[in-house]
Amino acid sequence: MSWEVVIGLEIHAxxxxxxxxxxxxxxxxxxxxxxxxxxxxxxxxxxxxVLNQAVIGKSILLGLALDAEIGKRSxxxxxxxxxxxxxxxxxTTQFEFPIVGQGKLEIELEDGxxxxxxxxxxxxxxxxxxxxxxxxxxxxxxxxxxAGTPLLEIVSDPDMSSAKEAVAYAKKMHELVQYLGICDGxxxxxxFRVDSNVSVRRPGEPLGTRAELKNINSFRFxxxxxxxxxxxxIELIESGGTVVQExxxxxxxxxxxxxxxxxxxxxxxxxxxxxxxLPVIITDEDIEAVRTTMPELPDAKRTRFVAExxxxxxxxxVLTGSRxxxxxxxxxxxxxxxxxxxxxxxxxxxxxxxALNRDGLSVTxxxxxxxxxxxxxxxxxxxxxxxxxxxQVFEAMWQGEGTxxxxxxxxxxxxxxxxxxxxxxxxxxxxxxxxxxxxYKAGQxxxxxxxxxxxxxxxxxxxxxxxxxKMLVAKLK
Amino acid sequence: xxxxxxxxxxxxxxxxxxxxxxxxxxxLDRIAKYDAELNAYITVTPELAIQMAEEADKKxxxxxxxxxxGIPVAHKDIFCTDGVKTSCGSKMLDNFIAPYDAHIVxxxxxxxxxxxxxxxxxxxxxxxxxxxxxxxxxxxxxDHQAVPGGSSGGAAAVIAAGLAPLATGTDxxxxxxxxxxxxxxxxxKPTYGAVxxxxxxxxxxxxxxxxxxxxxxxxxxxxxxxxxxFDERDSTSLEREKPDYTAELExxxxxxxxxxxxxxxxxxLDADVAKVVKTAIAEMEKLGAEVVEVHLPNKDLAVPSYYxxxxxxxxxxxxxxxxxxxxxxxxxxxxxxDLYKRSRSEGFGEEVKRRIMVGAYALSAGYYDAYxxxxxxxxxxxxxxxxxxxxxxxxxxxxxxxTPAFKIGEKSDDQVSMYLxxxxxxxxxxxxxxxxxxxxxxxxxxxxxxxxVGPYFSEAKLLNIGHQFQQVTDxxxxxxxxxx
Numbered sequence: 001m002s003w004e005v006v007i008g009l010e011i012h013a014x015x016x017x018x019x020x021x022x023x024x025x026x027x028x029x030x031x032x033x034x035x036x037x038x039x040x041x042x043x044x045x046x047x048x049x050v051l052n053q054a055v056i057g058k059s060i061l062l063g064l065a066l067d068a069e070i071g072k073r074s075x076x077x078x079x080x081x082x083x084x085x086x087x088x089x090x091x092t093t094q095f096e097f098p099i100v101g102q103g104k105l106e107i108e109l110e111d112g113x114x115x116x117x118x119x120x121x122x123x124x125x126x127x128x129x130x131x132x133x134x135x136x137x138x139x140x141x142x143x144x145x146x147a148g149t150p151l152l153e154i155v156s157d158p159d160m161s162s163a164k165e166a167v168a169y170a171k172k173m174h175e176l177v178q179y180l181g182i183c184d185g186x187x188x189x190x191x192f193r194v195d196s197n198v199s200v201r202r203p204g205e206p207l208g209t210r211a212e213l214k215n216i217n218s219f220r221f222x223x224x225x226x227x228x229x230x231x232x233x234i235e236l237i238e239s240g241g242t243v244v245q246e247x248x249x250x251x252x253x254x255x256x257x258x259x260x261x262x263x264x265x266x267x268x269x270x271x272x273x274x275x276x277x278l279p280v281i282i283t284d285e286d287i288e289a290v291r292t293t294m295p296e297l298p299d300a301k302r303t304r305f306v307a308e309x310x311x312x313x314x315x316x317x318v319l320t321g322s323r324x325x326x327x328x329x330x331x332x333x334x335x336x337x338x339x340x341x342x343x344x345x346x347x348x349x350x351x352x353x354x355a356l357n358r359d360g361l362s363v364t365x366x367x368x369x370x371x372x373x374x375x376x377x378x379x380x381x382x383x384x385x386x387x388x389x390x391x392q393v394f395e396a397m398w399q400g401e402g403t404x405x406x407x408x409x410x411x412x413x414x415x416x417x418x419x420x421x422x423x424x425x426x427x428x429x430x431x432x433x434x435x436x437x438x439x440y441k442a443g444q445x446x447x448x449x450x451x452x453x454x455x456x457x458x459x460x461x462x463x464x465x466x467x468x469x470k471m472l473v474a475k476l477k
Numbered sequence: 478x479x480x481x482x483x484x485x486x487x488x489x490x491x492x493x494x495x496x497x498x499x500x501x502x503x504x505l506d507r508i509a510k511y512d513a514e515l516n517a518y519i520t521v522t523p524e525l526a527i528q529m530a531e532e533a534d535k536k537x538x539x540x541x542x543x544x545x546x547g548i549p550v551a552h553k554d555i556f557c558t559d560g561v562k563t564s565c566g567s568k569m570l571d572n573f574i575a576p577y578d579a580h581i582v583x584x585x586x587x588x589x590x591x592x593x594x595x596x597x598x599x600x601x602x603x604x605x606x607x608x609x610x611x612x613x614x615x616x617x618x619x620d621h622q623a624v625p626g627g628s629s630g631g632a633a634a635v636i637a638a639g640l641a642p643l644a645t646g647t648d649x650x651x652x653x654x655x656x657x658x659x660x661x662x663x664x665x666k667p668t669y670g671a672v673x674x675x676x677x678x679x680x681x682x683x684x685x686x687x688x689x690x691x692x693x694x695x696x697x698x699x700x701x702x703x704x705x706x707f708d709e710r711d712s713t714s715l716e717r718e719k720p721d722y723t724a725e726l727e728x729x730x731x732x733x734x735x736x737x738x739x740x741x742x743x744x745x746l747d748a749d750v751a752k753v754v755k756t757a758i759a760e761m762e763k764l765g766a767e768v769v770e771v772h773l774p775n776k777d778l779a780v781p782s783y784y785x786x787x788x789x790x791x792x793x794x795x796x797x798x799x800x801x802x803x804x805x806x807x808x809x810x811x812x813x814x815d816l817y818k819r820s821r822s823e824g825f826g827e828e829v830k831r832r833i834m835v836g837a838y839a840l841s842a843g844y845y846d847a848y849x850x851x852x853x854x855x856x857x858x859x860x861x862x863x864x865x866x867x868x869x870x871x872x873x874x875x876x877x878x879x880t881p882a883f884k885i886g887e888k889s890d891d892q893v894s895m896y897l898x899x900x901x902x903x904x905x906x907x908x909x910x911x912x913x914x915x916x917x918x919x920x921x922x923x924x925x926x927x928x929x930v931g932p933y934f935s936e937a938k939l940l941n942i943g944h945q946f947q948q949v950t951d952x953x954x955x956x957x958x959x960x961x
Binding site: 051089 | 790817
C-alpha cells in the first residue's frame with residue numbers, strides 16, 4: 001500500500017531593520033559578543049519594549065505579496081519559558097492575532113507543474129540570543145547580540161507532499177522576501193531559517209504524527225533531511241512502530257536525523273497578551289500606502305522579460321533569480337544606447353554570472369558596475385572591440401583596471417577597421433599561404449576559416465572579423 | 478523646617494532663608510535619629526543628597542531654579558536609580574545597582590531634587606503591610622506596633638515621620654493610597670499611563686502606576702507636575718498634553734456631585750472608619766458639594782479578578798530573575814535547572830513565590846480560559862461600573878481601607894484577610910482610574926483616609942477637592958507626637 005507524505009514549513013525570516021524589534025540596539029551580524037545588547041535586550045529590571053515601527057510595513061508587504069489577510073489589530077503575546085539565552089524568561093511573539101493571516105504562494109516544480117501552497121499566517125516576534133558552549137571547562141557563555149532581532153515567522157499550511165515541493169516552496173519564499181527587500185536571505189548567518197514538519201499517512205486516513213526538522217541551513221540539506229525522515233517514518237510504521245511527536249536534528253555527516261527533544265519535554269508556554277505593548281492597529285490607508293511601494297515580483301518580472309525583451313524562458317528565469325540581478329540587467333539594458341538585449345542578457349548570464357560564482361560574490365558586491373558593463377557592450381556594438389577581446393576587457397574591469405574605454409586605450413585593444421590596414425594583412429597572409437589559396441580555389445571553401453584565423457592572429461586579434469571575411473572572399477574570387 | 482508646606486519651603490529656599498544643603502542635612506539628621514527604629518529606608522544616600530543639594534543651591538543662586546528645586550525627595554526602592562542599590566525589597570536584588578534612572582527619577586533630577594534615599598516596601602510591591610520586605614517590616618510612625626500599610630509603606634512612613642518632605646510611590650492595587658490612609662498622609666494614584674513606567678521594576682504591568690506621596694494635596698499637585706508626562710520609552714504612556722495639576726487647586730466645590738456607593742458601607746467596614754468617612758463627606762457638603770447615590774454592583778468581583786491577573790503578569794515579569802545575568806545566584810549550582818530552582822527559591826520571599834505560583838497556574842494550558850480570561854471579563858465589568866457611575870456624579874467617595882492600620886504580624890498568616898484589606902482600592906486599578914487618599918480623621922487613635930475616585934484624567938479635580946478639604950480641616954497637618 002502506498003504512503004502519502006504531508007509537509008508543512010515554518011520559516012523564520014529576519015527582517016532587514018537597522019535596530020532591534022523592541023530596542024534601539026543594532027542588528028548587524030558578527031559583532032563582539034554582547035556588544036549589541038542594550039539593557040532592554042538583556043531584560044534588565046524596569047526596562048520596557050517599544051515597537052520598531054519599521055517591522056509593520058515589511059510585514060504588510062509580505063502579506064500583500066502572499067495575497068493574505070492583513071491583521072488589522074495584531075497583538076503581541078508573551079511565550080514563557082526559561083532558557084539562558086532568553087533574557088526575560090519569555091519571548092515576545094504574536095499568538096492569537098498575527099499581523100498576517102491566511103495567504104498563498106504558487107510554486108513551480110521541475111516538470112513545470114504548478115501548485116498553490118497555503119500560508120496559514122505570518123507573525124512578528126523577537127529572536128533569542130545564543131548559548132556559546134566550550135569557552136571554558138564545563139561552562140556555557142551567552143551572547144545576547146541576536147536577542148531582540150526582528151523575525152517574521154511564516155507558517156505554511158501542510159500542503160506539500162514531497163521533499164521537492166517543500167524545497168520549491170522554501171526557495172520561492174526565499175526569493176520573495178529578498179525581492180520585497182524585507183530579508184537578506186542569508187541562510188549561513190541564520191537570516192532565513194526553515195523548520196520542516198513531516199508526517200506520513202495512508203491515503204484517506206487522518207494526519208500522522210509529525211516530526212519537526214530544525215536548524216538546517218541549506219536547501220540541499222533540507223531536501224535530503226526530509227527524504228530520509230520520510231523513509232525513517234515509513235520504515236518505523238511498517239515494522240510495527242509508531243512515530244512520536246518530536247524535534248529532530250539533521251546530521252549531514254551521517255545523513256541521518258536524530259531526536260533532539262520529544263513532546264514530553266515540551267513546555268507549557270503560558271501565552272498571554274504582553275501588557276507592555278499596545279495592539280498594532282493597521283488601517284486600510286496604511287495598507288494602501290505600503291502597496292504603492294510594492295516592487296515587481298519575480299513571476300511578473302519573468303513574464304515581462306519574455307514579453308518586453310524577447311528573452312527565452314531560461315534567460316528570463318536566470319535574470320530574475322534575484323532582485324539585484326534583475327535590476328542590474330535592466331540597468332545595463334537601459335544604459336546602452338543601441339539596444340541589443342540579447343547581447344546584454346548573454347553577458348549577464350555567462351561572463352558576469354561566471355565571474356560572480358568564481359569569486360563567490362553577490363550581485364551587489366560585483367566590482368563591475370552596470371555602467372561599466374554597459375560601457376563595454378557599447379564598444380562591442382560600435383565595433384571598437386570584438387566579442388573575444390571583450391572577454392579580456394571584462395576580466396581587466398573585474399580586476400579593477402578601470403572602465404572598458406580606459407582598458408581598450410591603455411592596452412591598445414581597439415579593433416582595426418581601417419580598410420587599408422586590413423587589406424595589407426589579408427594580402428600578407430594570402431601571399432604566405434599560396435598552397436592553401438590553391439586548395440581553396442579548387443573547392444575547399446572551408447579553408448576560409450583558416451585564413452581568417454591567420455589574419456586575426458597577425459592582427460593580434462584586433463582586426464574586425466566581419467571586414468576581414470568580406471575582403472577575403474572578394475580577394476579569393 | 479519639616480512642618481512647612483512644599484510651597485513655603487520653596488519660597489524660603491528662593492528667598493535664601495535656608496539653603497538646599499541645610500534643608501537636606503536637616504532631613505538626613507532626622508533620618509539618622511529616627512530611622513533605625515522606624516526602618517522606613519532601605520538605603521540612605523547622604524553623600525549623593527548633599528552633592529545634589531549643592532547643585533540645587535547653584536540653580537537657586539543663578540535664577541534657573543523651579544519651584545521644587547532644592548527640595549529633597551525619597552524614592553520607593555522600586556524605582557531604578559543610577560549607581561544606587563535598587564532592591565525592590567528583595568534578597569533577589571540585594572546586590573543590584575541599576576546602571577540607569579527610572580523616568581521619574583530623571584525628571585526629578587532635572588528639576589534638582591536631592592535624593593535622600595530609597596524607601597522600604599513589600600517585596601516586589603506584593604503586599605499591603607510592608608512586612609514582606611527582605612529588609613524587615615517598616616513601623617507605622619503613629620504606632621510602632623502597627624503596620625504602615627503597603628506596598629509603599631516606607632514612603633508613607635517617611636512622610637508621616639518627617640523623614641522626607643516628598644516621596645514617590647507606586648500603586649498596583651492600592652499601594653499608594655492604603656499606606657497613605659494608614660499613615661495619615663496624602664497620596665494620589667494617577668490615571669494609568671499618566672506617569673511613565675520606564676525604570677519601575679514591574680510587578681503587574683497593566684496596573685502599575687507611580688504617584689506622589691506627600692503631606693497635602695497641594696504638595697502632591699506640585700510633585701505630580703514633575704513626575705507626569707509622556708515618555709516614548711513606555712508604550713503605555715499617554716501621549717497627551719500634560720496639564721498643570723495645581724491649576725484647579727483653588728476652585729470652589731460648589732455644585733460638585735459626589736457619588737457615594739451604598740455597597741462601600743456594608744459588611745466588613747470598621748464602624749469607626751465609616752464614621753470618619755461619613756463625617757468627611759458631610760464636610761464636603763458644607764463646601765457646596767452635593768451627595769448622590771451611585772452603585773458599583775460588581776465591586777466584589779474586583780479582588781478575585783485582581784488576584785488572578787496581577788499574579789499572572791507578575792509570574793511572567795519576574796521570570797527574568799533567574800540567576801543568569803544579575804541579581805541573586807545560588808552557591809555552586811550543579812546544573813542549569815539547579816541554578817534556576819535554587820536561585821529563585823532562595824532569592825524570592827514567600828509571598829512573591831505564592832503569587833508566581835498562582836499566576837503561572839492561571840496562565841497554564843487548560844486553565845487560561847477559566848482563570849485569566851474570566852478575570853479579564855470581570856475587570857471590564859468593574860471598570861464599566863465606574864464609567865456608568867460617573868454619568869451621574871463627578872467623583873466617588875468612600876473609605877480607602879476597611880480598617881485603620883492593623884498590627885504587625887496580625888495578618889501575615891492570613892493572606893485572604895490581607896488581600897481583602899485592598900477591596901476599596903483594587904477596583905480603581907482594574908479600571909485604570911485616578912484616585913486620591915486624604916487624611917480625614919482618626920479611628921482607634923490611628924489615621925483614616927478618605928478615598929476620592931475620579932474619571933480618567935481627573936487628577937487636577939481630585940487634588941482640587943483634596944486641597945479644598947484641607948483648607949477647612951487639619952488632619953493632614955497632624956504628626957505623631959514623637960516625630961514633631
